[in-house]
Amino acid sequence: MQIAVFSTKPYDRRFLDAASAGSGHRLIYFEAKLSVETCDLAAGADAVCAFVNDDVNAEVLASLSAKGIKLIVLRSAGFNNVDLAAAKALGIAVARVPAYSPHAVAEHTLALILALNRKTHRAYNRVREGNFALEGLLGFDLAGKTVGVVGTGKIGEVVCKILAGFGCKVIAYDLQPNPACLDMGITYVETNELFAASDIITLHCPLTPATHHLINEAALTRMKPGVMLINTSRGAVIDTHAVVKGLKEGVIGNLGLDVYEEEADLFFEDLSGRFIDDDVFARLLTFPNVLITGHQAFFTKEALTNIAETTIGNVTIFERTGRAMHEVSVEKIAR
Numbered sequence: 517m518q519i520a521v522f523s524t525k526p527y528d529r530r531f532l533d534a535a536s537a538g539s540g541h542r543l544i545y546f547e548a549k550l551s552v553e554t555c556d557l558a559a560g561a562d563a564v565c566a567f568v569n570d571d572v573n574a575e576v577l578a579s580l581s582a583k584g585i586k587l588i589v590l591r592s593a594g595f596n597n598v599d600l601a602a603a604k605a606l607g608i609a610v611a612r613v614p615a616y617s618p619h620a621v622a623e624h625t626l627a628l629i630l631a632l633n634r635k636t637h638r639a640y641n642r643v644r645e646g647n648f649a650l651e652g653l654l655g656f657d658l659a660g661k662t663v664g665v666v667g668t669g670k671i672g673e674v675v676c677k678i679l680a681g682f683g684c685k686v687i688a689y690d691l692q693p694n695p696a697c698l699d700m701g702i703t704y705v706e707t708n709e710l711f712a713a714s715d716i717i718t719l720h721c722p723l724t725p726a727t728h729h730l731i732n733e734a735a736l737t738r739m740k741p742g743v744m745l746i747n748t749s750r751g752a753v754i755d756t757h758a759v760v761k762g763l764k765e766g767v768i769g770n771l772g773l774d775v776y777e778e779e780a781d782l783f784f785e786d787l788s789g790r791f792i793d794d795d796v797f798a799r800l801l802t803f804p805n806v807l808i809t810g811h812q813a814f815f816t817k818e819a820l821t822n823i824a825e826t827t828i829g830n831v832t833i834f835e836r837t838g839r840a841m842h843e844v845s846v847e848k849i850a851r
């Protein structure tokens with residue numbers, strides 16, 4: 517099949533080229549994000565391959581359908597950027613990579629927690645400047661602290677395992693408790709109890725209407741003053757304005773983000789020669805107790821290999837059977 521691959525960087529091409537060798541598929545790479553403005557680039561393709569900040573809305577899908585495209589393969593686990601109802605109505609199948617490496621994201625989550633707690637990002641700069649003073653670098657022992665995990669699916673489960681290894685008391689909130697987490701002795705509680713009891717809160721749920729702005733002003737009023745908040749899920753699970761207010765008032769003691777609600781205009785690009793015209797993001801960067809990475813939690817060799825191989829596998833299975841392997845559909849989500 518001919519696949520129009522959007523939002524590609526050189527590293528995507530390296531891994532996809534390796535995974536597609538001998539598959540018979542023809543991949544055409546575009547740096548551009550998929551949007552109403554760019555979807556004409558897919559003319560002549562049988563399938564479209566999209567990433568997290570590609571906007572696969574109803575208008576884009578209608579245009580792709582008119583070009584004869586029958587399959588969207590997502591190089592991600594999350595699918596909040598696709599209008600699944602519109603895809604179904606148009607007869608376009610949507611496939612994703614359900615589990616490429618939960619370890620990659622879980623380990624990055626711990627990297628954020630550890631760096632923020634022990635202020636490694638500040639220590640790194642200080643030492644390079646010949647400043648070996650410790651004032652301002654005081655952390656706390658993770659052992660014995662209560663960590664609230666929101667979403668205990670594949671990534672959340674690994675996070676729980678790692679935290680248990682640190683000697684943390686782990687509590688969790690999920691619509692469907694995970695038996696592996698229950699076996700670890702993790703207690704499931706409602707969100708308000710999780711907010712009130714946790715020294716650290718880490719988010720691993722998908723972005724859905726129910727989780728949109730789950731962390732808002734009301735939620736912050738229930739949290740322990742000085743709580744550490746970590747988000748490696750999707751940006752809009754957090755109301756960023758509320759969180760900036762929480763940081764200014766000291767309600768949030770540390771904030772670690774790998775995702776941001778308006779990241780589509782920023783992340784994955786080298787903007788170092790320009791100024792940031794997103795004032796909320798720029799404000800976040802002024803806090804010493806905020807550590808932001810640009811959606812890199814997934815970015816390991818193992819994860820990129822899995823993403824590429826599963827993506828090509830999704831196309832091959834669709835070509836052979838007319839059905840997507842790791843299909844996401846409105847029906848499956850409703851279940």
Ligand code: NAD
Nearest residue numbers: 594667668669670671690691720721722726748749813814
């Ligand atoms: P998963 O589907 O295995 O787990 C998600 C869990 O969230 C499930 O247990 C589900 O029951 C739970 N959930 C759903 N709705 C909920 C709600 N309203 N409240 C609480 N829990 C809810 O997914 P996963 O592989 O663990 O990934 C989790 C999320 O992490 C993805 O949806 C994606 O948005 C994000 N992600 C981020 C990166 C990154 O690079 N930063 C990479 C991969 C995934």
